[in-house]
Amino acid sequence: xxxxxxxxxxxxxxxxxxxxxxxxxxxxxxxxxxxxxxxxxxxxxxxxxxxxxxxxxxxxxxxxxxxxxxxxxxxxxxxxxxxxxxxxxxxxxxxxxxxxxxxxxxxxxxxxxxxxxxxxxxxxxxxxxxxxxxxxxxxxxxxxxxxxxxxxxxxxxxxxxxxxxxxxxxxxxxxxxxxxxxxxxxxxxxxxxxxxxxxxxxxxxxxxxxxxxxxxxxxxxxxxxx
Numbered sequence: 001x002x003x004x005x006x007x008x009x010x011x012x013x014x015x016x017x018x019x020x021x022x023x024x025x026x027x028x029x030x031x032x033x034x035x036x037x038x039x040x041x042x043x044x045x046x047x048x049x050x051x052x053x054x055x056x057x058x059x060x061x062x063x064x065x066x067x068x069x070x071x072x073x074x075x076x077x078x079x080x081x082x083x084x085x086x087x088x089x090x091x092x093x094x095x096x097x098x099x100x101x102x103x104x105x106x107x108x109x110x111x112x113x114x115x116x117x118x119x120x121x122x123x124x125x126x127x128x129x130x131x132x133x134x135x136x137x138x139x140x141x142x143x144x145x146x147x148x149x150x151x152x153x154x155x156x157x158x159x160x161x162x163x164x165x166x167x168x169x170x171x172x173x174x175x176x177x178x179x180x181x182x183x184x185x186x187x188x189x190x191x192x193x194x195x196x197x198x199x200x201x202x203x204x205x206x207x208x209x210x211x212x213x214x215x216x217x218x219x220x221x222x223x224x225x226x
Contacts, residue, residue: 020140022063027137028090029056031201032097045100056093090141098206112182118164120182121157124189125150131192138196141205145213149188152216156181159223173226181219188212 032053112120128150131139139146160167160178167178191208195201 020135020137022060023137024140025056025060025090028093028141029053029060031138031141031195031198031205034198049097049100052093052096091144094206098210102202102206112179112186117178117182118157118161121153121185124185125153125157127189128153136196138198142192142195142209145209146192149213149216152213152220153181153185155220156216156223173222177219177223177226181216184212184215184219188216 128146131146132143132150160174160181163174167175188209191204191212193199194204195209
């Protein structure tokens with residue numbers, strides 16, 4: 001992967017979607033190869049998993065070689081790189097790895113540690129927006145999840161904002177939903193940050209972030225029915 005990165009630097013001036021897709025796939029494989037904890041692997045599937053990774057690495061190497069060859073000849077055709085939809089393939093691989101190769105870690109829950117929930121929510125939504133317009137390769141791996149979380153949290157912020165003045169003095173279902181919203185939003189921010197800095201990124205990429213997104217969907221459904 002490091003070797004491929006050096007080669008990609010030779011084509012970085014060529015601003016095509018192909019180079020973006022290749023770099024996203026490379027970033028994914030780097031996270032996978034450097035961060036995978038042995039205790040999360042189904043050991044009887046390890047050889048199959050490594051064979052799959054080798055196949056993907058070879059595929060990227062071929063695409064990079066073709067890109068560099070055509071860039072040196074000033075004859076790049078973007079259509080040549082549109083057939084292998086690498087971003088879609090990453091999503092398929094993520095699903096396969098999660099279902100077949102990895103053992104879910106023990107669930108843990110982070111509690112929202114602050115007093116001003118609306119301030120936190122506003123800052124988080126601003127950060128999610130900034131991430132969505134970012135071209136950072138690691139962000140591209142989770143843009144789908146970021147977009148879904150942002151949309152759901154915007155709805156929840158708006159819904160709870162209508163009863164903001166009385167929220168702290170209320171109890172029951174509404175207050176419970178708000179507390180759970182803040183907890184899962186805090187968990188989501190932690191998962192996203194961990195993926196971006198590669199701190200137990202694989203666990204957060206395959207388990208924590210998808211789980212948090214599902215929790216937020218459930219809260220949205222609950223609030224909608226109130």
